[in-house]
Amino acid sequence: MDTKTNHAAGPAAIRPYWMPEGVDFDSLPSDLRTGILALVNPAYEELVLRAKPGIEQSTGVTIVQLLWLEVLEMFEIGRDFLHTDSSPDSRQERDTKVSRLLRVVAAKGKASAFWVRLQDFRERHGVLPGGYDPIQREFSGAE
Amino acid sequence: MPHSADEEILEKLESVDQKIIDAVSLIRQQADVFSHQGSVQESWRSYKGRRLGPYYRLVYRSGSKQRSIYLGSDQAGVSLVRETLQLVQQELRRQESISECRKAVRSELRKTRRQLHDQLAAVGLRIQGAEIRGWQSARPQTDVC
Numbered sequence: 001m002d003t004k005t006n007h008a009a010g011p012a013a014i015r016p017y018w019m020p021e022g023v024d025f026d027s028l029p030s031d032l033r034t035g036i037l038a039l040v041n042p043a044y045e046e047l048v049l050r051a052k053p054g055i056e057q058s059t060g061v062t063i064v065q066l067l068w069l070e071v072l073e074m075f076e077i078g079r080d081f082l083h084t085d086s087s088p089d090s091r092q093e094r095d096t097k098v099s100r101l102l103r104v105v106a107a108k109g110k111a112s113a114f115w116v117r118l119q120d121f122r123e124r125h126g127v128l129p130g131g132y133d134p135i136q137r138e139f140s141g142a143e
Numbered sequence: 144m145p146h147s148a149d150e151e152i153l154e155k156l157e158s159v160d161q162k163i164i165d166a167v168s169l170i171r172q173q174a175d176v177f178s179h180q181g182s183v184q185e186s187w188r189s190y191k192g193r194r195l196g197p198y199y200r201l202v203y204r205s206g207s208k209q210r211s212i213y214l215g216s217d218q219a220g221v222s223l224v225r226e227t228l229q230l231v232q233q234e235l236r237r238q239e240s241i242s243e244c245r246k247a248v249r250s251e252l253r254k255t256r257r258q259l260h261d262q263l264a265a266v267g268l269r270i271q272g273a274e275i276r277g278w279q280s281a282r283p284q285t286d287v288c
Contacts, residue, residue, distance in 0.1 A: 022247035027240040058259040065252040129266045
């Protein structure tokens with residue numbers, strides 16, 4: 001991923017332009033905002049902005065959204081280890097959160113595997129599934 | 144409560160009125176009650192045609208009863224009660240904002256998945272369990288011939 005796009009996120013971190021309206025970015029803790037900007041922003045630029053519209057881009061968006069969820073879950077779990085006690089209830093709540101994180105990671109792994117398969121398909125056939133690649137056709141026609 | 148902010152409040156308590164000290168102590172002792180409710184409210188009085196105030200009260204609910212503690216009109220003391228409340232409620236606000244963020248991301252993810260499902264169907268691919276099937280039919284025509 002392009003590390004040049006990483007941004008420092010202090011208390012006045014800039015809201016990412018790709019973030020949906022329903023999210024109050026400024027109300028999130030500053031260290032979580034830092035995580036989102038440092039990890040999710042570069043992934044968005046690489047997997048969504050550089051992708052071709054259609055399946056490739058939608059898969060990129062899916063991976064980015066799952067990555068974002070992963071950051072949220074990891075942040076919660078990290079805080080729990082610091083701030084909660086070791087009572088059975090707290091442990092059970094932590095276990096639930098860890099299971100949720102693992103499900104998100106697994107889903108992201110599957111979406112990423114599909115992304116790799118798409119790239120492999122394009123390398124092999126010159127186009128994305130469906131055989132339609134407007135840019136490729138345009139170049140082929142020009143030649 | 145974060146340690147440094149808590150210590151700061153304790154230091155300021157040395158120079159305020161007893162009713163402010165009582166209110167701050169109550170919030171700290173019953174942090175579980177005040178973590179999700181309680182606020183400082185202002186009110187005005189009229190005396191011989193003059194409007195007096197503002198006067199402040201700490202308002203909260205205890206069980207089924209609405210309760211209030213008179214704080215007076217000292218701005219510094221009232222600020223101290225507000226700061227203590229904010230500290231106690233900080234964790235709740237943090238959890239709420241993360242929960243809302245998670246909801247919004249999940250909602251967006253559902254929309255993206257529906258869109259991807261339609262796009263896959265349009266090129267002959269389908270989601271089967273966790274796998275994407277139908278790669279043979281998705282190959283370009285020129286490859287098949």
